[in-house]
Amino acid sequence: LPVVAIVGRPNVGKSTIFNEMAGDRISIVEDTPGVTRDRIYTRAEWLTHEFRLIDTGGIDMGDEPFMNQIVQQAEIAIDEADVIVFMVSAKEGLTESDERVAKILYRTDKPVILAVNKVDNPEKRAEIYDFYALGFGDPYPISGTHRTGVGDLLDRIVAEFPDVQTEEEDDAIRFSLIGRPNVGKSSIVNALLGEERVIVSDIAGTTRDAIDTKFTTPDGDEFVMVDTAGIRKRGKVYENTEKYSVMRAMRAIDDSNVVLMVLNAEEGIRDQDKHVAGYAHEAGRAIVIVVNKWDTLEKDTYTMNEFEQHIRNEFQYLSYAPIIFVSAKTKQRLNKLPELIKQVDENHKRRIQSATLNEVIMDALATNPTPTVNGKRLRVYYATQVAIQPPTFVVFVNDPELMHFSYERFLENQIRKAFDFTGTPVHLIKRAR
Numbered sequence: 001l002p003v004v005a006i007v008g009r010p011n012v013g014k015s016t017i018f019n020e021m022a023g024d025r026i027s028i029v030e031d032t033p034g035v036t037r038d039r040i041y042t043r044a045e046w047l048t049h050e051f052r053l054i055d056t057g058g059i060d061m062g063d064e065p066f067m068n069q070i071v072q073q074a075e076i077a078i079d080e081a082d083v084i085v086f087m088v089s090a091k092e093g094l095t096e097s098d099e100r101v102a103k104i105l106y107r108t109d110k111p112v113i114l115a116v117n118k119v120d121n122p123e124k125r126a127e128i129y130d131f132y133a134l135g136f137g138d139p140y141p142i143s144g145t146h147r148t149g150v151g152d153l154l155d156r157i158v159a160e161f162p163d164v165q166t167e168e169e170d171d172a173i174r175f176s177l178i179g180r181p182n183v184g185k186s187s188i189v190n191a192l193l194g195e196e197r198v199i200v201s202d203i204a205g206t207t208r209d210a211i212d213t214k215f216t217t218p219d220g221d222e223f224v225m226v227d228t229a230g231i232r233k234r235g236k237v238y239e240n241t242e243k244y245s246v247m248r249a250m251r252a253i254d255d256s257n258v259v260l261m262v263l264n265a266e267e268g269i270r271d272q273d274k275h276v277a278g279y280a281h282e283a284g285r286a287i288v289i290v291v292n293k294w295d296t297l298e299k300d301t302y303t304m305n306e307f308e309q310h311i312r313n314e315f316q317y318l319s320y321a322p323i324i325f326v327s328a329k330t331k332q333r334l335n336k337l338p339e340l341i342k343q344v345d346e347n348h349k350r351r352i353q354s355a356t357l358n359e360v361i362m363d364a365l366a367t368n369p370t371p372t373v374n375g376k377r378l379r380v381y382y383a384t385q386v387a388i389q390p391p392t393f394v395v396f397v398n399d400p401e402l403m404h405f406s407y408e409r410f411l412e413n414q415i416r417k418a419f420d421f422t423g424t425p426v427h428l429i430k431r432a433r
């Protein structure tokens with residue numbers, strides 16, 4: 001998906017416009033506990049165009065001086081975005097900070113669209129002419145409070161999207177590695193790609209910084225590792241900030257079907273791990289939990305079970321995700337990883353015939369009769385699969401309100417017992433009939 005960044009000095013109204021553009025999609029992301037509420041990054045759509053939106057102002061730079069923060073945010077936008085919206089404010093007029101931001105944006109050949117916010121009434125329109133001095137062409141007058149002009153701005157934004165090159169359709173499995181810095185992601189990548197008889201090629205992504213790596217295993221299975229560049233590069237100050245790496249991870253999750261959630265056996269589980277895992281779960285991706293640096297622990301017969309229990313407690317909503325204990329250093333079990341990715345990808349794409357599915361549902365109803373709520377009995381008529389990636393089932397009932405979470409969970413478990421959905425979320429949608 002194309003990426004749009006909104007940059008500008010604080011208080012020009014970036015977040016207001018960001019929320020306006022993102023619409024109610026934000027609430028979807030917020031449903032899962034542990035998922036970021038910082039709204040720095042979200043999916044949005046306008047007409048038929050889907051895109052990702054970054055509010056660089058939401059990236060916390062810690063104690064950096066004010067001006068450095070603005071500069072770094074603009075640099076992130078240049079790195080990450082396909083289209084940059086440079087926002088200024090008619091209320092305060094042209095400021096020195098605006099000019100500083102403009103200077104950084106001169107360095108990119110990516111499209112920069114100048115939006116003048118707080119044009120709340122017709123008189124204010126006269127103020128926008130000053131901004132021609134910034135050299136980004138016609139400014140777009142908008143008002144976050146009155147919600148005017150945003151449509152025109154969006155029209156212009158989507159017109160700047162790069163033409164999507166129709167990538168050749170292939171069966172390669174797209175996966176990404178996510179996890180905090182230093183858990184060993186790039187070591188795993190290097191170990192996987194460094195295997196003898198693994199054939200590797202790089203594919204340039206839509207933005208300069210995203211590089212996908214395609215490789216073929218000796219068994220002939222094809223994989224695309226998403227955003228290898230984001231994993232391998234190091235250095236710039238902002239790349240070490242937590243929110244930046246969360247943002248990068250979210251984007252890799254969006255672009256892949258299977259997500260490897262990499263944990264460090266030495267350090268255990270941190271909040272940031274939960275953040276991104278929650279996002280991957282919410283996005284409906286297949287998930288494998290990879291515990292790396294397994295070589296560093298003193299182990300006895302119970303270590304692996306105990307660690308697994310710890311993970312299960314901390315990531316209760318990921319009960320479907322398989323766990324693999326590896327070492328990038330000693331290569332222990334790393335050769336099992338491609339096969340595991342392939343399996344969960346198959347489960348993620350699994351289709352169940354309606355007849356077979358309904359046999360399972362009828363058996364479930366027989367073993368555990370439907371509950372009665374306020375004198376009204378839940379009736380389940382039939383179910384049908386409506387989507388894959390993740391497998392999504394519509395269950396037709398007399399009244400969706402009567403099917404509580406516990407019965408829904410029971411049905412999901414029965415479905416999981418009958419079919420192999422290891423590694424993938426399963427979505428149930430209740431419909432009245």
Ligand code: GDP
Binds near residue numbers: 330
């Ligand atoms: P990334 O930031 O997640 O990509 O982490 P790196 O791959 O750069 O690894 C961070 C550090 O952990 C490096 O010093 C690696 O050598 C080390 N490391 C990575 N994997 C392992 C492992 O399986 N065992 C041990 N002992 N060290 C590891």
